Amino acid sequence: MLFTSYRFIFFLALLFVLYYTLPRRMQWGLLLAASYFFYSFAGWGCLIFIAVTTVSAWLAALKMDNLHRAQSAYLKEHKESLTAEEKKAYKAKGKKRKLAWFLAALLLNLGILAVLKYTNFAIANLNELFRLFGSQKQLSFANLLLPMGISFYLFQTVGYVTDIYRGKYPPEKNLFKFALFVSFFPQLVQGPISRFDDLAPALLRPHPFDSRTVTFGLERILWGYFKKLVVADRLLVAVNTIIRNPQDYDGIFVLLGMFFYALELYADFTGGIDITIGIAQTLGIPLKENFIRPYFSKSIEEYWRRWHITMGTWFRDYLFYPVSVSKPMLAISKKSRALFGPDIGKRIPVYLATLLTWFTTGLWHGASWNFILWGVLNGVIIILSQECTPLYARFHSRFKAEGTPGWRLFQVARTFWLMSALRTLDCYRDVPLTFRMLGTIFTDFSLTPLLDGSLGTLGLTSADFAVTTAGCLVMLFVGLSQRSGPVREKLAARPAYQRYGAVFLLAFAVLVFGAYGVGYDASQFIYNQF
Amino acid sequence: MTFDELLAILEDLHSEIDFRTAMALIDDKILDSFDIVTIITEINSDYGITIPAGEIVPENFNSAQALYRLVQRLDDDI
Numbered sequence: 001m002l003f004t005s006y007r008f009i010f011f012l013a014l015l016f017v018l019y020y021t022l023p024r025r026m027q028w029g030l031l032l033a034a035s036y037f038f039y040s041f042a043g044w045g046c047l048i049f050i051a052v053t054t055v056s057a058w059l060a061a062l063k064m065d066n067l068h069r070a071q072s073a074y075l076k077e078h079k080e081s082l083t084a085e086e087k088k089a090y091k092a093k094g095k096k097r098k099l100a101w102f103l104a105a106l107l108l109n110l111g112i113l114a115v116l117k118y119t120n121f122a123i124a125n126l127n128e129l130f131r132l133f134g135s136q137k138q139l140s141f142a143n144l145l146l147p148m149g150i151s152f153y154l155f156q157t158v159g160y161v162t163d164i165y166r167g168k169y170p171p172e173k174n175l176f177k178f179a180l181f182v183s184f185f186p187q188l189v190q191g192p193i194s195r196f197d198d199l200a201p202a203l204l205r206p207h208p209f210d211s212r213t214v215t216f217g218l219e220r221i222l223w224g225y226f227k228k229l230v231v232a233d234r235l236l237v238a239v240n241t242i243i244r245n246p247q248d249y250d251g252i253f254v255l256l257g258m259f260f261y262a263l264e265l266y267a268d269f270t271g272g273i274d275i276t277i278g279i280a281q282t283l284g285i286p287l288k289e290n291f292i293r294p295y296f297s298k299s300i301e302e303y304w305r306r307w308h309i310t311m312g313t314w315f316r317d318y319l320f321y322p323v324s325v326s327k328p329m330l331a332i333s334k335k336s337r338a339l340f341g342p343d344i345g346k347r348i349p350v351y352l353a354t355l356l357t358w359f360t361t362g363l364w365h366g367a368s369w370n371f372i373l374w375g376v377l378n379g380v381i382i383i384l385s386q387e388c389t390p391l392y393a394r395f396h397s398r399f400k401a402e403g404t405p406g407w408r409l410f411q412v413a414r415t416f417w418l419m420s421a422l423r424t425l426d427c428y429r430d431v432p433l434t435f436r437m438l439g440t441i442f443t444d445f446s447l448t449p450l451l452d453g454s455l456g457t458l459g460l461t462s463a464d465f466a467v468t469t470a471g472c473l474v475m476l477f478v479g480l481s482q483r484s485g486p487v488r489e490k491l492a493a494r495p496a497y498q499r500y501g502a503v504f505l506l507a508f509a510v511l512v513f514g515a516y517g518v519g520y521d522a523s524q525f526i527y528n529q530f
Numbered sequence: 531m532t533f534d535e536l537l538a539i540l541e542d543l544h545s546e547i548d549f550r551t552a553m554a555l556i557d558d559k560i561l562d563s564f565d566i567v568t569i570i571t572e573i574n575s576d577y578g579i580t581i582p583a584g585e586i587v588p589e590n591f592n593s594a595q596a597l598y599r600l601v602q603r604l605d606d607d608i
Contacts, residue, residue, distance in 0.1 A: 166584030301562075316563055322583040324567040330580070333571040346575075350567045386564060 001041040024206030035185040046147035057157045060105035061164040061171035102165040121367035149189040186279040192290040192310040207284030217281030224274030229514035231471040232267035238458040243427040251444035258420040298411035324353040374425040531577045549594040556588040
């Protein structure tokens with residue numbers, strides 16, 4: 001059931017009415033039923049996978065907590081009789097048993113993800129190796145189900161199990177309440193990736209109807225539909241034409257495709273998140289923001305602090321930090337200091353952890369070398385910019401450009417194009433083709449296609465281009481306006497005719513300029529496939 | 531490990547910051563994830579104190595004082 005389908009709108013309207021008319025103590029139960037009902041449209045098999053993840057994580061968390069409690073009680077009871085050594089040995093034994101439950105939950109759930117998402121990628125690579133060594137042997141691909149949004153709900157669950165292992169908060173004893181945290185339908189398909197201690201209390205407390213919150217939520221939903229239907233789905237047509245016909249569209253078209261894809265992905269993903277956060281807000285549930293005007297970033301590091309924020313912080317907290325401070329990495333740190341001196345030596349473990357984190361981020365985005373290379377290149381650029389810091393400092397002390405509007409604009413444009421260039425790896429079917437097409441920007445560059453009517457062959461009419469340009473300008477205007485405070489707050493402070501006039505115009509734009517006609521069902525959100 | 535030794539590690543990373551008075555090192559984005567890992571590896575390398583990943587939370591890294599309290603607690607646990 002796509003967010004952009006009529007069926008979803010009907011489902012949402014019905015849920016909304018029931019949510020605010022039923023007794024408040026039943027609200028979370030209703031949300032759980034609605035979430036499973038929503039997810040059942042992805043297929044019954046998907047329900048089995050999400051149920052297995054839910055029950056295994058819930059059980060492992062309870063077991064870890066029980067072990068912790070039993071250990072504390074034992075140590076308290078035998079406080080006087082045990083020596084320090086005995087206490088230490090007992091603690092170590094308890095830690096091992098806790099670790100066993102933690103690893104079991106991790107292996108089961110990440111194993112499910114690995115098998116479903118990466119088996120065919122592994123088979124394809126093995127077949128390539130067979131061919132390389134002259135063998136005729138070829139393995140056939142497995143027909144596996146990849147449940148919708150599996151990466152998102154699994155990451156949420158793995159985060160929960162890790163937090164319980166670390167003793168960050170007590171586990172949820174009620175299986176159904178925990179199941180709601182895993183399956184909460186607005187964020188099930190494309191995030192944001194929430195933390196249990198943030199989301200669960202908001203999901204489980206009663207929510208009286210609040211007209212201001214509901215209005216804000218509805219406005220946000222409408223804004224999301226505008227981005228998705230007016231801008232993203234229109235640009236999608238031109239992007240697909242360019243990337244699916246590389247023999248016809250090279251040179252300037254690759255550059256144009258990069259630009260269109262950057263705008264499409266932004267409108268699609270942030271539009272989807274606007275709808276998600278808006279729906280949750282109408283239900284009185286605040287979700288974490290996932291984007292803070294990422295295309296205004298002045299460096300790639302800053303970009304990743306502002307784009308898909310909950311994914312970035314997840315990888316930081318549950319992969320980058322644990323790997324960086326793990327025993328093997330600390331040992332590498334000591335060795336590298338001895339070998340290369342403290343200055344270089346201290347950077348080596350950080351950089352190794354960075355590359356591993358970005359490799360995994362790439363792999364998470366998709367089972368292909370394109371995504372892996374995309375991830376690793378992100379890591380390499382971050383490391384290079386870190387290494388170039390003294391060079392930048394020398395440049396700025398000489399040219400005094402830092403902080404000037406011209407320099408800031410240059411930084412924003414540089415980051416935008418750098419990220420757009422890296423993102424072409426999302427588009428073309430393999431790595432060699434991607435680099436070949438990027439190369440044509442320099443070898444076959446000509447502005448003629450922009451003037452000779454070739455733009456008309458991309459599948460968009462002049463009216464489509466006009467609507468898309470207007471839509472992008474509206475997004476830019478809203479982005480600029482957000483820098484001085486939330487736009488909806490500003491709108492709410494204006495006279496009613498201005499506020500509702502703006503809402504009416506937005507709704508009108510979605511209905512009239514949305515990229516659909518009779519029988520049209522909007523395309524799936526890009527991030528649903530992850 | 532003394533408080534002054536911890537200050538020396540921090541000042542080596544950001545000489546422009548007065549770590550005796552700064553109270554929002556994470557919230558104000560003075561320390562990033564690279565800095566945090568560098569601090570942890572320095573403390574481990576020079577003083578043998580291991581800061582586990584679960585302790586990397588803003589409350590423990592927002593000020594030199596908070597970080598020092600964490601280091602002392604972990605040192606006592608050894």
